[in-house]
Amino acid sequence: MSYDLLKQHIKKNVNLSVTELNQICDYFKPLSFKKKEFLLSQGSLCRFEGFVTEGCFRVFTLDKKGNENTLYFAAKDWWLMDIDSFMHQTTSDLNMQALEDSEVLLINREDKIALYEALPTVEKLFRIMFQKGLVSWQRRLVRNHCLTAKERYFHFIETYPDIASKLTDKQIAGYLGIRHEFLSKIKKSEN
Amino acid sequence: MSYDLLKQHIKKNVNLSVTELNQICDYFKPLSFKKKEFLLSQGSLCRFEGFVTEGCFRVFTLDKKGNENTLYFAAKDWWLMDIDSFMHQTTSDLNMQALEDSEVLLINREDKIALYEALPTVEKLFRIMFQKGLVSWQRRLVRNHCLTAKERYFHFIETYPDIASKLTDKQIAGYLGIRHEFLSKIKKSEN
């Protein structure tokens, strides 16, 4: 059952009773997405947070020049959120698109706020999750400054082989912040 | 009094009574740093989190090639933390150095954990802070991918004029992820 994955995920971060875990799960509703379908488009309001239980999503921005910049990929066991739009109900800059047929557990804004109130441990859960997230974004920025595109490419495919194997080179290039033509040249060059 | 700044900072994020604010402040001890002094050096364990009440710090890493990469500057009203080293007591990759004579309110690891337990609202406070932090790191990475060094330079000095005015060009270059020689050329070129 898809809720099991969410429960496992939560248990990795905080201690909660079975009852409490079920209570949390009650707030989440499963939803399916077909390949290429959008869970969120820029310009709209983000009314939910999602936990991926099957498949994979790409979260990206589109700048004025039409360049797609991928913030992250969300495979099974990852969260999908536009924190800023969700919390402040401002229009979103992000797009979330299914890379393959996917399943997500969704919680909407009102329920998330209610959940924080109902179970204070959920504050701790998300405090820890955001804390971890912050660290990995910091590290990613440092890698962007210190490493060449080639080094970043190999770091990515070695760190996330399962995700990388689902992606086109164009999508990987968008994540690394380079043009796909250049990624093609990187792959051709000796290791 | 330096604690007032911390109280104001907290009140911007969560609702707490005067008593509770004082209770939080009790966990923090003031400490002074002379210009160029280090609050943390890479290789050591980070045993504290700090809130800057006066002055300014630079938080940076040093890679194998000897390049300094600045993660962020922490002026008055900013936090100084190495989240990873602090939480998991692993050796730190970060250096925190005072750019001028500075004052910090410090809380150590045991007290931070105790504070989370004593006042559950503190979980919420840090959940919100980390959440905001995560958003700004995401945005910074996107800027790094989409903007040129020149655009990033102007974005920085326009967004943080007060901090920028305290910094040398070398330090700004380290933050932008470019060599200082190139920053010199950017500044010389027409706007």
Next chain:
DNA sequence: CAAAAGAGTTGAACAAGTTCAACTAGCGAA
């Protein structure tokens, strides 16, 4: 199945940013 759209490759010309070395200017400490 056929047509069209998208993914990947390649080369040539170009732009962005680095490296190194040499120089100038200013500041801090003794």
Next chain:
DNA sequence: TTCGCTAGTTGAACTTGTTCAACTCTTTTG
């Protein structure tokens, strides 16, 4: 005051990554 250190500047050669256009190969779709 003087010495030495660090910051900043500049130019030339170089490396990294982009752009554009042309082409091939798959995949999707009607």
